[in-house]
Amino acid sequence: MKKGVFIFVLFLLSQKIFSQSNLPDSGKIEWITLEQAKAEFAKKQKPIFIFISDNKEQSKAMEDTTFKMYEVANYLNVRFYCVKIDAYSKEKIVYLDGQVFENKTGGMHDFAKFILGNEIQFPAMVLLNVDGFGSSYFGYKDRDAIFPILIYTSENVYHSTTYNDWFEHYDKTYPAKNTRGYTMTRSLVKWLTFAEAQEKNKFEKRKFFVDIYANWNVGATVMFIATYNNPDVAKLLNEKYYPIRINALDRDTIEVHGVKYFNRGEGNTFHDLPVAMLEGKMIFPAFLILNEEVLPLHKNSVFIASKDLEAMLTYFSEDKYKGIDYKIFLEDFFKKKRENKKE
Numbered sequence: 471m472k473k474g475v476f477i478f479v480l481f482l483l484s485q486k487i488f489s490q491s492n493l494p495d496s497g498k499i500e501w502i503t504l505e506q507a508k509a510e511f512a513k514k515q516k517p518i519f520i521f522i523s524d525n526k527e528q529s530k531a532m533e534d535t536t537f538k539m540y541e542v543a544n545y546l547n548v549r550f551y552c553v554k555i556d557a558y559s560k561e562k563i564v565y566l567d568g569q570v571f572e573n574k575t576g577g578m579h580d581f582a583k584f585i586l587g588n589e590i591q592f593p594a595m596v597l598l599n600v601d602g603f604g605s606s607y608f609g610y611k612d613r614d615a616i617f618p619i620l621i622y623t624s625e626n627v628y629h630s631t632t633y634n635d636w637f638e639h640y641d642k643t644y645p646a647k648n649t650r651g652y653t654m655t656r657s658l659v660k661w662l663t664f665a666e667a668q669e670k671n672k673f674e675k676r677k678f679f680v681d682i683y684a685n686w687n688v689g690a691t692v693m694f695i696a697t698y699n700n701p702d703v704a705k706l707l708n709e710k711y712y713p714i715r716i717n718a719l720d721r722d723t724i725e726v727h728g729v730k731y732f733n734r735g736e737g738n739t740f741h742d743l744p745v746a747m748l749e750g751k752m753i754f755p756a757f758l759i760l761n762e763e764v765l766p767l768h769k770n771s772v773f774i775a776s777k778d779l780e781a782m783l784t785y786f787s788e789d790k791y792k793g794i795d796y797k798i799f800l801e802d803f804f805k806k807k808r809e810n811k812k813e
Contacts, residue, residue: 493773496641499543499552507551508566508719515600517623518566519550522582524557528610532593549624550597551714557582557592566598597623605633614646627687627773635775639696658704659713664743665725667712671762677786678760679711682744684718689773690755698777703783710787718744718752726764759786767791777807 476776491569502510507518510747523529536542539646546552555563556579563714571581578590585596591608596603597619605628607619618640622628637669663671667678673756681698694715720764721739724731731743734751740752747758753771761767767786774782781803785791790799 477535499537500547501552501554504555504566505551505564507553510551511566517550517600518553518598519620520545520553520555520585520596522555522557522586522592522594522600524594525555526592529593532610534593535610536610536616541611542616545617545620545624547619555581556618557581557594567790583777595619599623599626599628603628606733614644617644621688625687625773627689630772630778631775631811635777636773639692642699643692643695659698659701659707661713662718664714664726667714668726668764670712671764673801676757677711677762677767678764679707679713679783680758680760681713681715681750682718682754682756682758683715684752684754687754693755693773697776697779698769700780702780703776705786706783710783716741716744720744759783777804 475571500659504520510516511518521532531594538545542787558573558577559572559579563579565571565581565584569584571579571584573579581593582590585604586594586606589606589608593608593610593614595607611619616623617635618637622633622636661766664680670676671678680695683694685691698707698713715768718740719733720743721733724741724743731741731746733739733741743757745752747766748756748769748771749777751771755773756771757770758766758770759768768782768791770782783793783801785799787794
């Protein structure tokens with residue numbers, strides 16, 4: 471009987487899953503002004519969440535339901551600076567760049583028109599990331615709808631992936647309206663320990679794929695469930711690489727090239743090997759591609775969708791990196807994928 475590995479994932483039921491913070495669950499969003507958000511951002515960079523309300527049914531419903539859920543409120547408090555704007559306010563509003571907006575007509579405030587553009591629908595959310603770019607989302611959002619939006623910005627998924635691709639992967643990991651509190655699926659990747667991979671490499675030389683994860687990082691979980699479980703990605707990892715998973719907080723001793731790595735601290739301290747591999751930049755999700763001699767070829771510290779990982783794995787497994795620029799390779803790779811779909 472063939473053995474299968476099942477992945478059991480608890481749903482996002484606690485703020486502790488989202489953050490390393492020990493803040494108490496308050497169930498209340500800590501709203502501040504734009505001017506305060508600007509001052510706080512100067513001290514510590516976090517994205518800014520702007521909620522724009524018209525004080526009508528849908529806006530009030532979102533404030534009375536979604537925002538009062540303790541996991542939503544605490545996630546916003548920990549990961550964002552939160553600003554609430556009345557779309558019909560009579561007060562002056564000073565934006566982050568110093569622009570001053572007023573309500574000159576007695577109707578909708580000029581700031582709401584400015585930040586929402588031509589498509590105005592309430593309630594509205596504007597998420598400004600730490601790179602200074604914003605994205606707008608319109609309409610009532612319940613818990614299941616707001617979390618992928620918040621995580622997309624707070625975990626910097628936007629650096630590598632479109633929101634549609636992110637949501638497709640997220641939804642496979644955390645299906646909306648799942649009332650069981652968990653999901654279970656079969657892992658298609660035959661994950662190994664570092665010791666097992668190095669032993670296999672003595673007899674058959676392959677490259678190594680090392681996934682480094684942290685349980686509090688949602689992007690890492692989504693990659694584990696959705697990205698790596700894509701059949702094409704799993705096939706490449708199983709047949710062309712030795713796939714390894716390491717918990718960044720692992721307590722075991724791991725030996726590489728005769729050097730032993732430990733977790734020297736107590737509690738939530740990082741293991742020496744992930745720290746060395748990521749050069750101390752503990753940003754997740756993260757993975758490395760190593761050559762047959764267990765030396766680094768590529769390091770990634772951002773979420774990546776399955777189609778993009780498939781391309782990257784092909785690029786390195788076929789040694790294309792030795793003579794072809796990655797951008798040129800990608801153009802050819804996706805062109806062939808499109809042609810194959812048409813056949």
